Amino acid sequence: MKHYDAIIIGAGQAGVPLAKKLAMAGKKTAIIEKRLIGGTCINDGCTPTKAMIASARMAYQASKSADLGIDVGPVKVDIKKIIKRKDEIVDQFRKGAEDGLDSTKGLTVLMGAARFTxxxxxxxxxxxxxxxxISGELIFINTGAETAIPDIEGLSGSHYLTSTTILDLTEVPEHLVVIGGNYIGLEFGQMFSRFGSQVTIIEKSDRILAKEDQDVSESLTEILEKEKIAILTSAEIKKVKVNGKSSLEVDVQTVGKTSKLKASHILVAAGRTPQTRHLGLDACGVKTDEKGHILVNDKLETNIKGIYALGDVKGGPAFTHIAYNDYTIVYRNLIEGTDYSIKDRPVPYCMFTDPQLGRIGLSETEAQEKKLDYQVAVLPMSSVARGIETNETQGLMKAIVDTKSKKILGAAILASEGGEIVSVLQMAMEGGITYDRIRYCVFAHPTYSESLNNLFMKMED
Known part of the structure; x- marks a missing residue:
């Protein structure tokens, strides 16, 4: 049995850089991957979806170009070219990750499924x-998560799609029914609507983006419905029936009634589940919660000394950048002797609908629940000069601040490049810059960030 100083299970966005850095620090290291180097982000998540979203946005802009005096005629979508471009980008990113591992001395890559014995x-x-x-002194679990499949009568025989399999469609669905009105479902729903599909989103909560503030949810709902995307809330699919090769009958229950939808495809996007079921955790004694997420302390160590969990497999914020930050915390603590923690770290995120939703810190709802003394400012994008100039006037900017300290508690930016704009506020929050300083800060004109002046003008001192 070969013994290693460190073993990483899963070559995702935490596993790959951690394996390289540990090997470079002199640790005899092995990394195990059962499928593809790069994890969900490169192969099935961020990289391919954002590449395809770029194509969808281009199609939408072309269809609206006459508003700016440019008539390009009918827009044609070539889904095969879109998929080919996406695949080329994914291959490029994956090869970069593979080459990085292969060129690292003291690092062994093992392809296969790992199970504790x-x-x-x-x-x-x-x-x-x-x-x-094999055996190891230190073990890091970075196996990620996979699509959670709801227990719906007839769904298993309907050839349903997941966020992975939908990426390889070679034809645009005639009618795509999306189960789930959160990030994954909304991004794919808008994308395929812009490719030409009829899209219906089924959400069991009383609104999409149920964890966000109601005004943010309502604003995005209005935007999507303008694009003729049907959104059914307080709704659940009770049964799916296959009628022929490419026809599905979907029974949808809403408040007080059941209706039938005809669909060509169903996308399951109602959450994800950790990939721990086949790891044999009983053999090593690592504890999980009732959903299968590995339990860790604020240094990412499990209940077994020397075994750590990073990324989506441990639950919590399921974002690539959080997984990467997990790696930096573990590496710096173990190798550099620091004492970093996941406690109270900022959790920025961005949903790549169009417009984007960039988020950082507390929502207004969370501030209310904490009974904080806060103020809120909202600025519609229709009042933002840059938005008007670029014909990007949908959405809003929203910030929550502490009344006494004037520090920014959180923000939601539903806007073109909302993810970039919210990063300005994140830097302010991390640097302790108060909203009144941003209100009079000199930003380049005319930029989206300059509108933060106007947003904070709405605050009362």
Whole structure:
């Protein structure tokens, strides 16, 4: 049995850089991956979806170009070219990750499925069935999450799509029914609507983006409905029936009634579940919660000393940048002797609908629940000069500040490049810059960030 100083299970956005850095620090290191180097982000998540969203946005802008005096005629969508471009970008990113691992001295890449057979012992089973046993002093679990499939009658036989399989469609769905009105479902729903699909979004909560403030949710709902996307809230699919090769009958229950929808495709986007079921965690004693997420302390260590969990597999904010930050915390603490923690770290995120939703810190709802003394400012994008100039007037900017300290508590930017704009506010929050300083800060004109002056003008001192 080969013994390593460190073993990483899962070559995702935490696993790959951690493996390289540990090996470069002199640790004899192995990284195990059962499918594709790069994890969900590169292969099935951020990279391919944002590449395809760029194509969808281009189609939408072309269809609206006459508003700016440019008539390009009928817009044609070539889904095969879109998929080809997406695949080329994914291949480029994955190859970069593979080359980085292969060129690192002291690092062994093992392709296969990992399963614990002891506290610090792992069996790796390759695709050809061959197995090898290894052991490690330090073990890091970075296996991520996968689509959670709801228990709906008839769904399993409907050839439903997930956020992975939908990326390889070679035809635009005639009618795409999306189960789930949050980030994944909304991004794909708008994307395929712009490619030419009829889209219906089914959300069991009383509104989409139920965890965001109501005004943000309502604003995005209005935007999507203007694009003729049907949104059914307080709704659940009760049954799916296959009628022929490309026809589905979907029974949808809303408040007080059940209706039938005809669909060509169903996308399941109602949450994700951690990939821990086949890890054999009982053999090593690592504890999980009732959903299967690995339990960790604020240094990302499990209940077993020397075994850590990083990224989506541990629950919490499921974002690539959080997984990457997990890696930096673990590496710096173990190798550089620091004492970093995940406690109270900022959690920025961005949903890449159009307009984007950039978020940082508390929502107004959370500030209310905490009974904080706060103020709120809202600026519609229709009042933003840059938005008017570029014909990007949908959405809003919203900020929550502490009344006494004047520090920014949180923000929601539903706007073109909302993710970039909210980063300005994140830097202010991390640097302790108060809203009254931003109100009179000199920004380049005319930029979106300059509108933060106007946003904070709405605050009362």
């Amino acid at each position: 002891g506290e610090k012992e792992i069996t790796v089973k390759a695709e050809d069935g061959k197995e090898q046993k």
